[in-house]
Amino acid sequence: MNKCHKGFSLIEVMVALSILAVLAMTIVPTLTIVYGERVTIREQQQALSLIDDRLQIWLYDRYNSVNAEEVDVNGTLYDLQSKTIAHETLQVCVTWHGSNNRSYERCGYAKK
Template sequence: MKKDSGFSFIEIMISLVIFSATVSIIIPAIVKVQEERQSIREERLAEEIIQLVMYRTYVEKVPFLKEVHVKHGVTYSINVSETPNLDGLCISWEGENRREYERCLYKQKK
C-alpha cells in the first residue's frame, strides 16, 4: 500500500505563484507608504520651524532675516510673504521624494 502524505509538486508550485504575486503587489505599496510617512515627518518639522520663527519675529520682536535650516538632511528656507492685509512667513523645501513643498503662516496686519 502506498501512503499519500504531503503535497504534490503542482500544489506547491501553485502556492508559490500565488505567494509571489501577492508579494509583488505588497512590496511597492509598502515602499510608497514609507515615502509618504517621510514626507509627513518633513512637513511636521517644517511647521515646527515656521511656528518658532513666527513666534520670534512677531512676539519677541526679533528682526527677521532670511533663514535656512538644515534638519535630517533636508534644507528648509524661510521667506517673508506680504499681502495688503496679511504678514506672513513661508517655508519651502525639497523632500526626499524630490517634490517641492511650501507652507505659509500668516498674521493679520494691524
C-alpha cells in the same frame, strides 16, 4: 501494501509559491508609495513646526525681525524667508525640495 503518503506534492508547493510571488509583486510597490508619502508628510510637519517656531520668536521674544536662513533637518534643506507685510504683521515662508522630487512652499502669518 498499504502506503500512506503525508506531505505536499511538488505541484502544490509550486502553486503556493506562485500565489505568494504574485501577492508580493502587488504589495511591494504599494508599500513603497505609502512609505514615500509618509516621509513627505513628516517633511511638511517639520516645515510647519519651523514656521511656528519663527512666529513664536517674533511674537513673544520681542524680536523686531526674523532673519532669513537655511535649516537642514534630517537631510532636507528648508529655506526660511520672513517679511513684514502690514503694520505689525509678519509672514514666514518655508520652501524645500521634498524627498519625492517635488518643491513645496508653506507660509504662516502672525500679528502683534
